[in-house]
Amino acid sequence: MAFHEVRFPDDISRGARGGPERRTRIVELASGDEERNSPWADSRRRYDAAYGIRRADDLAVVVAFFEARYGRLYGFRWKDWSDYKSCLPSASPSATDQIIGEGDGNTTQFQLVKVYASGAQSYSRRIVKPVDGTVLIALDGIAQGSGWSVDPATGVVSFAAAPGNGVIVTAGFEFDVPVRFDTDRLDVTLDIERMGSIASIPLVEIRR
Incomplete structure (x- = not known):
């Protein structure tokens, strides 16, 4: 494209x-x-x-x-x-704003997403153009300062080592x-x- x-x-x-x-x-x-x-x-x-x-x-x-x-x-x-933003307009992005995946011990790449929820229904939007330098990542709620990178042209987060089985991967960002x-x-x-x-x-x- x-x-x-x-x-x-x-x-x-x-x-x-x-x-x-x-x-x-x-x-x-x-x-x-x-x-x-x-x-x-x-x-x-x-x-x-x-x-x-x-x-x-x-x-x-x-x-x-x-x-x-x-x-x-x-x-x-x-x-x-x-x-x-990955959060409400009045807030600042945090590393736990959006769930982008769950570790299985093998997967090293996760797509940034933003979920729009109302009642029991929700819509998950792929975020492909994050703003460079704004992405924050957490594993099971613990912020990760290293061990990962994000492609600002695709919104794909890559980990040096795959998150363990059942580990919840979350992210915060501007896009x-x-x-x-x-x-x-x-x-x-x-x-x-x-x-x-x-x-x-x-x-x-x-x-x-």
Whole structure:
């Protein structure tokens, strides 16, 4: 996948709009009942970065970023300010935030995940773009300062020695969303006072 490990400017993404979407197919039966199913196992996030543009200089930054990504060709990192931590927005990540696996004495690699739970239901989201330097790891609740590494391009945690059988592996982290522009054209407006805007800058999450 064509991807640039660079993040969209934070000061512009802070004012953006967007979030997760699902795809649900609903069939209404002759009885008035309905059947619902989804072809998507995972959600997909969409954003519009245009709401974060406040100055003419922001326009130049976005246009340069768009040109360097060749429009929709190359993906990039995006900070979703509403959801970028393994914990609640008001808290700081800790090594016990998320369970990412259980040791069996042989497995040395574990994928970072974030679980969204409500009532008895939950959804486990793969985290593939952790922010370098923010990942914390614990084994059975004990923080591990060494003996492991994480690939910031995939979110895979690798241990030098496999965690023992039944050992709970947990992690805390900040993360970005892999996205791409969902357009090959930017409609830029610059008025007489040099105040500018772009009608829409759609972004869509890249799922692997």
